[in-house]
Amino acid sequence: MAEIQINNLVKVYPGGSERANDDVSMHIDDGEFMVLLGPSGCGKTTLLRQIAGLELPTSGSIAIGGRDVTYMPVHQRNLSMVFQSYAVFPHRRVRQNIAFPLKMKKLPASDIDKKVAWAAELLQLTPYLDRFPAQLSGGQRQRVAVARAIVLDADVLLMDEPLSNLDALLRLSFRSELKRIVEQIGTTTVYVTHDQSEALSLGDTVAVMRSGKVSQMGGPLDIYDWPADTFVGSFIGSPPMNFLDGILQDGLLDIDGHRFTAPANAPRSGKVRVGIRAEAVGVVDDEGPNTLTATVQVVEPLGASILLTVEVGVHQLKVQAEPTAKTRTGDTVILRISDSAIRLFDPETGLAWLTGDSA
Amino acid sequence: MTTGTRTPVPVDLAPLRSYRRRRGLLQVACVIISAFMAVPIYLIAVAAFSTRAGLNQFPQPFYPANFGTETMSTFLSSTGITAGFINSMTVGIGTLLLSSLVGAPAGYAIARYMFRGKDSYQLFLLFTRALPIVVLSVPLARVFLAAQIYDRPVAVILLHSALALPTTILITSSVFLAVPVDAEEAARIFGCTPVGAFMRVVLPLALPGMAAASIFTFVMSWNEVLGATILTFSQRTLPAQVLSSLADSPLAYRFAGGLVLVIPALIFIAIMRKYLLNMWGTTIR
Numbered sequence: 001m002a003e004i005q006i007n008n009l010v011k012v013y014p015g016g017s018e019r020a021n022d023d024v025s026m027h028i029d030d031g032e033f034m035v036l037l038g039p040s041g042c043g044k045t046t047l048l049r050q051i052a053g054l055e056l057p058t059s060g061s062i063a064i065g066g067r068d069v070t071y072m073p074v075h076q077r078n079l080s081m082v083f084q085s086y087a088v089f090p091h092r093r094v095r096q097n098i099a100f101p102l103k104m105k106k107l108p109a110s111d112i113d114k115k116v117a118w119a120a121e122l123l124q125l126t127p128y129l130d131r132f133p134a135q136l137s138g139g140q141r142q143r144v145a146v147a148r149a150i151v152l153d154a155d156v157l158l159m160d161e162p163l164s165n166l167d168a169l170l171r172l173s174f175r176s177e178l179k180r181i182v183e184q185i186g187t188t189t190v191y192v193t194h195d196q197s198e199a200l201s202l203g204d205t206v207a208v209m210r211s212g213k214v215s216q217m218g219g220p221l222d223i224y225d226w227p228a229d230t231f232v233g234s235f236i237g238s239p240p241m242n243f244l245d246g247i248l249q250d251g252l253l254d255i256d257g258h259r260f261t262a263p264a265n266a267p268r269s270g271k272v273r274v275g276i277r278a279e280a281v282g283v284v285d286d287e288g289p290n291t292l293t294a295t296v297q298v299v300e301p302l303g304a305s306i307l308l309t310v311e312v313g314v315h316q317l318k319v320q321a322e323p324t325a326k327t328r329t330g331d332t333v334i335l336r337i338s339d340s341a342i343r344l345f346d347p348e349t350g351l352a353w354l355t356g357d358s359a
Numbered sequence: 360m361t362t363g364t365r366t367p368v369p370v371d372l373a374p375l376r377s378y379r380r381r382r383g384l385l386q387v388a389c390v391i392i393s394a395f396m397a398v399p400i401y402l403i404a405v406a407a408f409s410t411r412a413g414l415n416q417f418p419q420p421f422y423p424a425n426f427g428t429e430t431m432s433t434f435l436s437s438t439g440i441t442a443g444f445i446n447s448m449t450v451g452i453g454t455l456l457l458s459s460l461v462g463a464p465a466g467y468a469i470a471r472y473m474f475r476g477k478d479s480y481q482l483f484l485l486f487t488r489a490l491p492i493v494v495l496s497v498p499l500a501r502v503f504l505a506a507q508i509y510d511r512p513v514a515v516i517l518l519h520s521a522l523a524l525p526t527t528i529l530i531t532s533s534v535f536l537a538v539p540v541d542a543e544e545a546a547r548i549f550g551c552t553p554v555g556a557f558m559r560v561v562l563p564l565a566l567p568g569m570a571a572a573s574i575f576t577f578v579m580s581w582n583e584v585l586g587a588t589i590l591t592f593s594q595r596t597l598p599a600q601v602l603s604s605l606a607d608s609p610l611a612y613r614f615a616g617g618l619v620l621v622i623p624a625l626i627f628i629a630i631m632r633k634y635l636l637n638m639w640g641t642t643i644r
Contacts, residue, residue: 052548054544054547054548073552074544074547074548075547075550075551077548080548081544083544083545085539085541086541087539087542087545088542089542089545089546090542090564091560091563091564101549101550105550148545148549158548
């Protein structure tokens, strides 16, 4: 277990000119679960692989537990890792796969047996210990990969999209199991994913990355509630945050002629990009303050709620309505926007005008 | 969406019939092609185990009507055959080991690393095969004479290894490509040095494919006769021996020689066959 300190990390792949990681700095506390989240090509896996030592940084530094590891060979770093493709060794039985890191550390055989039994028990692999990976299902193979990663007291546990090859149902159940196991062993963990729900549910801290840079880093709820820019707002949440153009003047927010109470402490007036979460918009019966009318374009029943796509002037809006709402395509509905959920962004740069701390 | 019973549309059986007809024709074609390969070997075997008198009959029966082992035993006990067989085995296995030892690392490099001149290197590899063996062998004979290894199996091993390397390198590189990089990286994360990861994870996974590559190498070496004839004088490999001694032997012995040449290669392929299938299996997985 150890903290990770990353300073001004830059990675340019040989033959490429773009920076896969562009001046990334972050501190990961001892025992923290850090999730690197971003769309494909944002540099999250590159960052993880540099921590692992599988890629070498172009400049900058990485220290694990106060020890510089920037250019240290992979096998000396005392890490463990779960791969997206599981990367279990097909020519070794489950038992030998889990024991592999311990064998490499040259632990006595009795300790190895004890630890393998513990890890197998934790991941419900005990009946499969003498099978080959080819005789296991995908989910079981991933359990083997996780067992192999946690059996060792590694300084840092790295996970590269470990759930993305599992089917949806299994992914959900294994996600909570993974969280329980990692909390139990308490290892500093760096977890890469492109799935925002995974990031929010697992991470103590989530770092949202885009084009090699960290766009925002913070607790999952902070990031969800107070996106630092429109990219984070549109990437996190399902459905993504709605964005509308408005004008802010005299404490009032004007969206297509509808007036809303503007958030306090707004730093300036003028054109503004308004961000609003789908669940902060409700379908109401009567017009009143902070309401607007819209035309329903699509109705998607999701069970627990109904997802409406509505048209407000030139804008499209996603609305999460109560499952009891009886709306049909083409209806005109009255929407009420909860004013405390209104977020303001600069229309040019996309950066947030307010953060959770200043509001 | 009603689940009530309705009159089913009559089933058109014509496509099924034509499907079955095509399947049948395919089977026939397979049998014909297999027979084209197997019948000559069978006929040689029949002839090799016939008596010399029986061989002169016409028409020849399709089964060993005049069964006799005397031709075979005379052939096997004639001078140079056993020694040639041992030489051929030595050369074949020696070539196998040497070309794997040199070729596998090259194949690994092609599979795993980007390096300057990779494409030209791969092309250049094939140039060895562009030169006729005769052109290669005569200068080689001079060099080997000077190095005092002429007329020894090691001379033929060197030549055959050079001939086998292009195929060995290209096949092993495709084998290493099929070994997942992740597995190798996992081994390194868990404490293997790069060499350790290769020995513990990559090599065991690549072995089936490398066994397949060895078929090509062994059979090539077993069958190669021209270079072996030029580079040896008394230590002939079996094909070289057969070629030089049987050219003017009676017909019966030529059949015996042919069979003895075919059988070991067939046995070797049969042993390695399951690995060959495995090789494509691992590529698909």
